[in-house]
Amino acid sequence: MASEQAVGAPPAAEELQDKKKPAVQQIDPYNVAGEVDEHGQIKAIDYDRLIQDFGVQPLTDAHLARFEQVTGKPAHRLMRRRLFFSHRDFDRILDTYEQYGTFMLYTGRGPSSGSMHLGHTVPFLFTKELQDIFDVPLVIMLTDDEKYLYTRSKNDGVQKKGAAVEDxxxxxxxxxxxxxxxGFDPKKTFIYTDYEYLGGHFYWNTSEFESLVTLNQAQGAFGFGGSTNIGLIAYGAKQCVAAFPSSYPDLFGYPDYRAPDYNSQAKRRHATLSKIPTLIPCAIDQEPYFRILRDRCDRMTDPHPKTCLILSKFLTALQGPGGKMSASDANSAIFMSDTPSQIKNKINRHAFSGGRESLEEHRRLGGNPDVDVAYTYLSYFLEDDAELESLGAKYKSGEMLTGEMKSRCIAELQKFVGGFQERRAQVTDEVMREYMRPRRLEYAGNPTPTRPAAPAQEAGASNGALDGEKTGTAGKEGRLTKGERKALKVAAKKEEKKEEKLAVRPKPAAGDEKAAAEDSKGE
Known part of the structure; x- marks a missing residue:
């Protein structure tokens, strides 16, 4: 993905902001900066405004209640605290899971340094929780190609030391x-880098999607200009089609078409897989990619249901509201490789405080936890709602001082990072490659769907490849939009033509029945 996202997705390359902060709030896949006031101070990011500007929907109490009803599990703290705060069609994913049993999760990361920072872990913690609750397949994309292209473009075409493709x-x-x-489950998780995986049906989808996006549209969505390299302009199509289950036939038990083992049964994309819906947890800055994707899902050769999103806020930089953690600024972030003493020093020295100018004033007027970085970090990582509420109340009343809030934050972060580092030491190259091996994923989905798939359905279809209505492409109250009805008719006509061709195809000889059966599997 295109940004150093603190909370979110999919898909997540580093946010490398312009050296000059904009006077107005700027949020897109390559810039995250709050508005600058008349005194040159950066304001906190206005998320209510983003909901309006991006045309997304707020995540409400009704959505949380529906989530808990469908899953039988409490909403994750990041949802409860509205750190994941908006969505596109999250309710449709819940309906699909309740009725038909499953969907695909997709998210990602843009690798810009050897160690992730604290903010990068947040979307993955949330995604892992969703995977565990729903028991669904997960795809994680590492956009090493996008990171290279963007960094070189940012450096005016110069390849600097430590910023080559290999790096x-x-x-x-x-x-x-x-x-x-x-802690992701290897049985139902596939992780890949673009440089190593792209090809086969994934690239077929990419090429087709590239043909659906004009230069003007790419410039409008991502802020590209005349000096942007053509690789970066074309990259967005890869991040978009990475959300299509049809880009990963191996994961669902179907053959792909890749060197050196070209499979003659896989010369066409598997239409069955195009009907599996996808949920993308990601930060709000990634939304422009998937807005473009949603507008073109039904224009693919095999129409796909509109991808669904659940969108997050950014984990603020140590310096306070108006930006987010960045790998390019060591003092803005807590890295997952930091020692306990480094964590302590960074919080004590750099974490923006919501406290008052003096001890006397703080005791009398209280602090502001809404802008206090230590309290903000606790809202992401402290599980206990009651304790978090108590800390905020004590800070507001002046009972708790800034140093005490920082001390509580340091202890929580040291525990989290320390536990992470113990597990990280156990991840060998062999373990990594097992997650990256294309193979059929094992997942169960909803054990009691209200409208389960028919027993005769094919193996891939039984894992959520349903017809257009069943994948949640229906409009409000179950009605299909005009475009969706047209897409279904087109798909039905294609299916009829395919069946007609099969009907007139010469029947195989006695020894070829098995080959014929394999030839028709999954199509």
Whole structure:
């Protein structure tokens, strides 16, 4: 993905902001900066405004109640505290899971350094929770190619030391080990880097999607200009089609078309897989990618249901509201490789305080936990709601001082990072490669769907490859939109033509029945 995202996704290359802060709030896949006031101070990011600007929907109490009803599990703390705060069609994913049993999760990371920082772990912690609760397949994309292209473009086409293709591939491998250390189930998780995996049906989808996006549209969505290299302009199509289950036939038990073992049964993409819905947990800055994707899902040769998103806020930089942690600024972030003493020093020296100018004033007027970085970090990593509420109340009343809030934050972060480092030490190259091996994933989904798949359904289809209505492409109250109805008719006509061709195909000789059966499997 295109940003150093603190909370979010998919898909997540580093946010490398312009050296000059914009006067107005700027949020896109390559810039995250709050508005600058008349005194030159950066304001906190206005998320209510982003909901309006991006046209997304707020995550409400009704969504949390629906989540708990469907899953039988409490909502994750990041949802409860509205750190994941908005969505696109999250309710449809819940309906699909309740009725038909499963969907695919997709997220990602743009590797820009050898160690992830604290903010990078947040989307993965949330995604892991969703995977565990729903018991669904997960795909994680490492966009090493995008990181290389963006860094070179930022440097006016110059390739600087430590920023070659090989460097970003190494960053990707290091980051994959970090991600694995967060506890993902290898049986239902596939992780890859673009440089190593792209090809086969994934690239077929990419090529087709590239044909659907014009230069003007890419410039409008991502802020590209005349000096942007053509690789970066084209990259967005890869991040978009990475959300299509049809890009990963191996994961669902179908053959892919790749060297050196070209499979004659896989010369066409598997239409069955195009019907599996996808949920993307990611930060709000990544939304432009998937807005473009959603607008074109039904224009693919095999129409896909609109991808669903659950969108997060950014974990703020140590310096306070208005930005987010960045791997390019060591003092803005807590890295997952930091020692306990480094964590303590960074919080004590650099964490922005919501306290008052003097002890007397703080005791009398109280502090502001809403802008206090130590309290903000606790809201992400402290599980106990009651304790978090108590800390905030004591800080507001002046009973708790800034130093005491920082001390509590340091202890929580040291525990989290220390546990991570113990697990990370166990992730060998062999363990990493097992997660990266294309193979059929094992998952169960909803054990009691209200409208289970028919017994005769094919293996891949039984894992959630349903018809257009069943994948949640229906509009409000179950009605399909005009575009969705048209897409279903087109798909039905294609299916009829395929059946007609099969009907007139010469029947195989007696010894060829097995080959014929394999030839028709999954199509």
């Amino acid at each position: 970003f591939l190494q960053f990707a491998h290091d980051n994959i080990k970090d991600i694995i250390a967060l």
